[in-house]
Amino acid sequence: MLTLRSQSFRRYRIGGRIPSPHSDEFYQAVRDRKFLPLTPSEERTYGWATVDNLLITDFDMESVMRGNWAALGLRVDRRRVNNKLLRAHIDLELIARRKAAEDAGSRFKLGRDERKQIREDLHAELLKQTSPSVDIVPVLMHSKRRVAHVLALGKGVNDLVRVHFLDTFGVELVPLTPWRRSQELLEGAPALERLDDLHRTDFARAPGGTDAASRGVGPLALEDRPRPIVRDTGAPS
Amino acid sequence: MIAPIRAVDDRGGMDYLGPEFLTWLWWRAEADPCFRHEDGTEVFVHFDEHLEFRGERSAARRVILRTGMPGASMEARAALRSGKTLVSARILMARGEDEVRFTLRAEDLDISGLRLPAPEGDTPYDRLVACLDAQDQFVDDLELCLKTFLATRLEPRWEEEVETIRRWSRQPSQDEIALPA
Numbered sequence: 001m002l003t004l005r006s007q008s009f010r011r012y013r014i015g016g017r018i019p020s021p022h023s024d025e026f027y028q029a030v031r032d033r034k035f036l037p038l039t040p041s042e043e044r045t046y047g048w049a050t051v052d053n054l055l056i057t058d059f060d061m062e063s064v065m066r067g068n069w070a071a072l073g074l075r076v077d078r079r080r081v082n083n084k085l086l087r088a089h090i091d092l093e094l095i096a097r098r099k100a101a102e103d104a105g106s107r108f109k110l111g112r113d114e115r116k117q118i119r120e121d122l123h124a125e126l127l128k129q130t131s132p133s134v135d136i137v138p139v140l141m142h143s144k145r146r147v148a149h150v151l152a153l154g155k156g157v158n159d160l161v162r163v164h165f166l167d168t169f170g171v172e173l174v175p176l177t178p179w180r181r182s183q184e185l186l187e188g189a190p191a192l193e194r195l196d197d198l199h200r201t202d203f204a205r206a207p208g209g210t211d212a213a214s215r216g217v218g219p220l221a222l223e224d225r226p227r228p229i230v231r232d233t234g235a236p237s
Numbered sequence: 238m239i240a241p242i243r244a245v246d247d248r249g250g251m252d253y254l255g256p257e258f259l260t261w262l263w264w265r266a267e268a269d270p271c272f273r274h275e276d277g278t279e280v281f282v283h284f285d286e287h288l289e290f291r292g293e294r295s296a297a298r299r300v301i302l303r304t305g306m307p308g309a310s311m312e313a314r315a316a317l318r319s320g321k322t323l324v325s326a327r328i329l330m331a332r333g334e335d336e337v338r339f340t341l342r343a344e345d346l347d348i349s350g351l352r353l354p355a356p357e358g359d360t361p362y363d364r365l366v367a368c369l370d371a372q373d374q375f376v377d378d379l380e381l382c383l384k385t386f387l388a389t390r391l392e393p394r395w396e397e398e399v400e401t402i403r404r405w406s407r408q409p410s411q412d413e414i415a416l417p418a
Binding site (some may be wrong): 001004010069 | 246247248249250251253254255257258260263268294317318319320321322339342343344345348349350351352353355356361365366368370371372376380382383386388390391393399401402403406
């Protein structure tokens with residue numbers, strides 16, 4: 001169950017028109033990009049699930065609408081074969097083949113392609129035995145205001161949501177960074193033109209007028225200079 | 238799968254704009270914590286128990302102050318004086334009796350650990366919708382602060398404001414004032 005008492009989020013502008021979440025078009029688009037379980041050979045899969053239950057991928061207004069917001073969950077399943085485990089299995093396989101060759105009285109030699117094949121076969125076998133990690137990222141969207149909130153701050157997961165949103169609705173999610181939001185807030189105002197001419201402010205200019213920005217990475221302020229190490233020898237100074 | 242069409246830089250080359258906003262907001266919250274919406278609704282801003290400064294010019298590039306009232310500490314003023322700006326801070330925002338606490342990560346205006354007021358409602362659905370309304374109100378309040386910042390930042394009077402912040406940074410902090418002579 002989605003709760004919002006404590007949350008972290010990044011805000012996005014929906015960069016175009018998306019279907020109303022009251023329309024079939026919306027649900028069709030979401031269904032087309034719903035979560036599908038990992039196939040035996042896949043290491044990662046992702047897709048939409050309901051925000052309240054990551055096992056449900058059947059969407060309707062009741063499972064999606066929360067007041068004026070549409071809420072979806074991007075379910076991401078990942079599994080990875082542990083490299084040390086894979087290496088250990090490869091070593092055991094090579095030992096077994098060497099022994100088999102020696103028992104048969106032949107010389108043991110493996111070509112590069114054979115080694116690669118052993119690695120791929122064992123990787124595929126271990127992948128099937130590896131349980132996936134499961135994650136769900138709630139995404140809230142307000143189609144009228146063209147705003148979306150992704151309830152996670154990790155770069156990787158935000159990039160994934162942006163890719164999947166574009167795949168689903170054919171519209172980009174544009175992060176509302178200070179610069180972009182300022183552009184929007186200033187739209188139509190003369191100050192908008194000045195936004196792109198801004199320069200970094202130096203809050204640290206010394207009383208004498210030395211501008212720290214003009215100093216660049218030059219001399220450090222007195223209090224920041226490394227101080228000589230004075231050892232306490234116990235001798236009176 | 239289609240790769241997203243990315244702008245060259247989502248921050249428009251202005252990595253500093255968000256930290257400048259947060260640094261200004263810290264000073265403003267100390268000097269005059271009240272912001273007013275057009276309808277007269279007042280919002281009060283208070284910096285809480287986490288401040289993170291970053292800057293490239295001094296020996297230490299990153300300073301994190303936690304627990305207690307770091308905004309009132311001499312270490313925070315020293316960080317500002319050494320050319321650092323505030324990149325992340327825990328903030329308390331009050332509108333009437335409603336209080337929200339959150340951490341603002343200034344570079345992207347990311348919100349983390351937002352604690353909304355306890356929602357009213359008979360069912361979980363009602364309480365969720367109440368939270369969404371409270372979240373809307375919170376975003377409005379934060380944007381009021383951003384608009385107030387922009388109204389100064391893009392005008393010639395910004396230089397005067399910055400000079401006032403510099404003078405403030407050189408004044409003794411509450412910590413220093415409270416220290417026994």
